[in-house]
Amino acid sequence: MGKSVVVIGAGIAGMSAAFDLQSAGYEVTVIESGNFVGGRMADQDINGINVHTGASVIFSFNKAMFDLIDELGISDDLYAFPDKNEGYNVEHGDETYKLKLTFDPIFLLTHPAFGFKTKAKLAALLPDMIKAGLQTDPCMMHTAAHLDDENVTDYITRKVTKEFLEKYVEPYFRAPWHWEPEQISRAYLLSLLGHIVGGKLLSFKTGIGHLSRTLGNRLDVKLNTRVVEAGYDDSGCRLTIEHDGATEAVTCDFVVCAIPGTLVNSVVKGLSTDAEAFFDTVRYNRGARIYYAVDGVQLQPRDTWFTRHSACKFSLFYAMPTDSLVPEGFKQPQYLQCELSPQLSEAIEKEGGQQRLDSYVRDELERLCPEAAGKVTAVAEQWWDNMLTEWYPGYTKGMAEFLKQQEDTPARMYFCGDYLSQSHTGGACASGRGVAAAIRRHWE
Ligand SMILES: Cc1cc2nc3c(=O)[nH]c(=O)nc-3n(C[C@H](O)[C@H](O)[C@H](O)COP(=O)(O)OP(=O)(O)OC[C@H]3O[C@@H](n4cnc5c(N)ncnc54)[C@H](O)[C@@H]3O)c2cc1C
CATH class of the missing domain: 3.50.50.60 (FAD/NAD(P)-binding domain)
Structure with missing residues (x-):
């Protein structure tokens, strides 16, 4: 042979x-x-x-x-990243609150942003999660094919509440993944949720x-x-x-x-x-990210995710005063990281503006981080036609x-x-x- x-x-x-x-x-x-x-x-x-x-x-x-x-x-x-026990900031309309990256039932059941009905109905999600955790492999979506029958929006609204969909699931889908929950099958949600409880996030x-x-x-x-x-x-x-x-x-x-x-x-x-x-x-979905190197002012660490009910052009915004996880010998400047909302990315694609991302968001950047105005020393723009598989x-x-x-x-x-x-x-x-x-x- x-x-x-x-x-x-x-x-x-x-x-x-x-x-x-x-x-x-x-x-x-x-x-x-x-x-x-x-x-x-x-x-x-x-x-x-x-x-x-x-x-x-x-x-x-x-x-x-x-x-x-x-x-x-x-x-x-x-x-291994240390557990971020206090969670990430989320902006949802006029409301701000914290969410954790991992699914933590105790955190959610005592969360001030969710009403009694959401908390009571959250229990209904647990049997589905546990079953999916046992039946599916989080690295192999075909093991969740039997759950591929409904989108996440319909599933979460039916099983829990619209409040839980908008305040928890939506920022989760938009910030790191640039999806809206109505685009994605519940097979994806359940096959991951069933496995991320107590999990860790790592890099090198x-x-x-x-x-x-x-x-x-x-x-x-x-x-x-x-x-x-x-x-x-x-x-x-x-x-x-x-x-x-x-x-x-x-x-x-x-x-x-x-x-x-x-x-x-x-x-x-x-x-x-x-x-x-x-x-x-x-x-795949499209996606866009911009990094801004900032000099001459000490950045305060910040991380915020935005739901589509906030007016922000970003789905995620980080201020990073330090970043030690870089290739040997590389000197990383302090920087701001902005992920564009799915809606703005779609509009940019329609206009063919993928090569000039900064021009669409510089005003937003200065609104969110006024101390960086005039202090940006370098910009790195990224555009993905094929970002993440759309399930x-x-x-x-x-x-x-x-x-x-x-x-x-x-x-x-x-x-x-x-x-x-x-x-x-x-x-x-x-x-x-x-x-x-x-x-x-x-x-x-
Ligand atoms: C912005 C973003 C954030 C992400 N965040 C995470 C995360 O935090 N954690 C995580 O686990 N995953 C994350 N992912 C997903 C993860 O990066 C991908 O699922 C994974 O890296 C895909 O690997 P792949 O080998 O299938 O495809 P790719 O990495 O896309 O590899 C395909 C390769 O084929 C090459 N190629 C294409 N056409 C040709 C051709 N004709 N001839 C030769 N070569 C060709 C391409 O240049 C490319 O190098 C993220 C993805 C993106 C875009």
Whole structure:
């Protein structure tokens, strides 16, 4: 049996698959269109500010990822964030209150922002949460396919109250994830809630990109090289790759396609009609973030999440006087971090303003943080067309069918990524490791 593999995409999914296959004796090359490894799990220097290309934290329930971290011998480099017991500030209309990132029943039942009815009905959520916690894997959404029948807005309003939806669920969905709850299936909510009670959030002492950099150093990764087309038949795979304006034809025994699911149909040729139809159903949300380096004034730490009932253009605003979790030798300035609301991101996309984000929000920044006016020394803007997989009702069921077919049928081309697992780094890693295991099971 031939053992040459091309992995398309050096995100955490592709590199996890590549690492496992290389460890099992396959000859693996990773092709990456960008100029760094890690995709949406990396550190990047933009105008002297260390920014995250996507993820900032990893969840303690990511078993496949922590096993990999262990195998790479970098467990001692992990950093666990201290519990933020007092919670994050939330602005909801004229009201402000605190919320914790983890689901803490005692905190919620004694919370001054929720009325008696919400507290009494919260109990109704617990059996669903406990059941989902037992039935689902928080890294593998297909295990929650049986819950993929209702959106979060309808579910929470039916099960608890509109107040709980607007004051708890909505800021939670908007601030870190840029979703509105009506877009997302309750399968997503329950599969996570059931697992985050008592969980921890982690990163690495030298930045979130440490795992990607470590994998990149152990693999043969061709950066700035794009797969233009990839096809396959029973005997093997053919790719056309582009580097520095020149194209080259490459053949191999297997391909692991680890690019965002929305791009697959434009790159991969010869898919079955069903597979092509599945890839047409993949959606990601858009998202935008701006970092401002500030000098000449001492920033006070601040974190605020905004619901859509507040007038703010941001969904999240942080003031960070210090940030020690950066790559070795990097000197991070104190900075402000602003995540644009889903509504503003949508309006910017319609106007084609993705390259001038600052111009849309500088007034808001100066209103929220007047002491920074005239003291901004650098700006780093980030825009994602493919930010997080959108688990809209019905998607998970279709995804589960596609995965089952992939699991059951030996093939020359395999697919992995967050859109086939969960919209976090642990899901993407588990998905990559899963396809490596499937190739070995099918072909060895
Ligand atoms: C703003 C933001 C915040 C997030 N926060 C968190 C968080 O705190 N915690 C968490 O766990 N997760 C978080 N996530 C989600 C997490 O980052 C992703 O789910 C995960 O990193 C996806 O990994 P992946 O390998 O599937 O995809 P990607 O990382 O997108 O990798 C795909 C790679 O394929 C490359 N590529 C695309 N097309 C081609 C081509 N034709 N040829 C060659 N290469 C190609 C891309 O350049 C990219 O490097 C966040 C994401 C974003 C965007």
